[in-house]
Amino acid sequence: MLSRVSRGLRPVGTQVRAVRFASTNYKSDDSNVDNDEIISSNNPWSPTLYNDIVYVKEPGAWRAKALPENYRLSYQPLYESPGAKYVSLLKRLSLSFSVLGIYASKLFFESVQFEDIYAYTTLASCTVPALLVQYKTKDYVTRIFRLYNKDKPQTLENLTSEEKLVMEKLNMTGGKTYNEVLTVSDNKTLKLTPPNEQRLWKPYSTWNDSAKHYYVADDIGGIKMDRLWGIVEHNSGIDTGRYMEDEISK
Structure with a gap:
């Protein structure tokens, strides 16, 4: 009897879960974007x-600057692009392909068996796609965070009167991200990108203000993003029923 009981026993071990606190490629279980291949300084x-x-x-x-210490990111992003890792991969592959093309064109130039036209053709066919990818995706937004002022209480009035967003974009290589600040409060220049700026030869863009453009996918982020889309649409003179600032102010 004792032997049967002893055979049924199993040693109980303490499982220690490894947690990374790096501010780069941390992946949360409740995140819908796999950022394991993208290095970011934003770690919610x-x-x-x-x-x-x-x-x-x-x-x-060229270089990023630090905001005052009284600002912090929101604990969760308002928006996460589901195609971030694919755009990152496309940027990397196009750059790698262009490097190989430059090296191949160099070999053609140095070879006496080939005309220079082969080198020029190889150089153009490998570098032009990389330049096109960089140009089309330069305003692609991977994540959006709300920027909080720690010196002010987080009341509705304070949040809506000085509302700022941190727009996270991919850099040229697609391996890292950088941040841009977008002011929402009283920014009447924040509008939908006009159709004439969404042509095939233009960069991808859905929002723009006086100096910057952003490509943000619609129908992602729930009611929080619907509110932002409503503000942008209201500034553009479009009413889709998502503008709720008048209801908030009442």
Whole structure:
């Protein structure tokens, strides 16, 4: 009897779950975007998120600058693009293909057995697609975070009177992201991208203000994103029933 009981026993071990606190490619179970291949400084699952510094880039600047310490990101992104990793992969593959094309064209130039036209053709056919991919996807938004001011109470009036968003975009290589700040409150220039700027030869864009463009997919993010879409549509003179600022102010 004792032997049968002893055979049924199993050693109980303590399972330790490994948790990464890196601010780069952390993947949460409740996230619908696999960012394992994209390095980002925005980590909403960071244990020090409240004190983490937010870095943003101004239009035309090469390096990001730190925002004042009284600003922090929201604990969850308002929007996550489901195609982020595919756009990142496309950027990487196109750049790799262009590098191979440049090397192949160099070999054609150095070879006496081929005319220079082969080198020029190889160079153009490999670099033009990479330039086209970079141009078309330069305004692609991977995630959107709300920017909070820690010095002010998070009341409805404070959140709507000074509403700012952090728009996360992919860099040229597709392996990292950078941030841009978008002001929503009293920004009447934030509108839908006009149809004449959504041509085949134009970069992908759905929102734009006076200086920047953004490609944000619709029907993603729930009611929080519907509210933002309503503001953008209202500024554009379009009523789809999503504008709710008048109801909030009552």
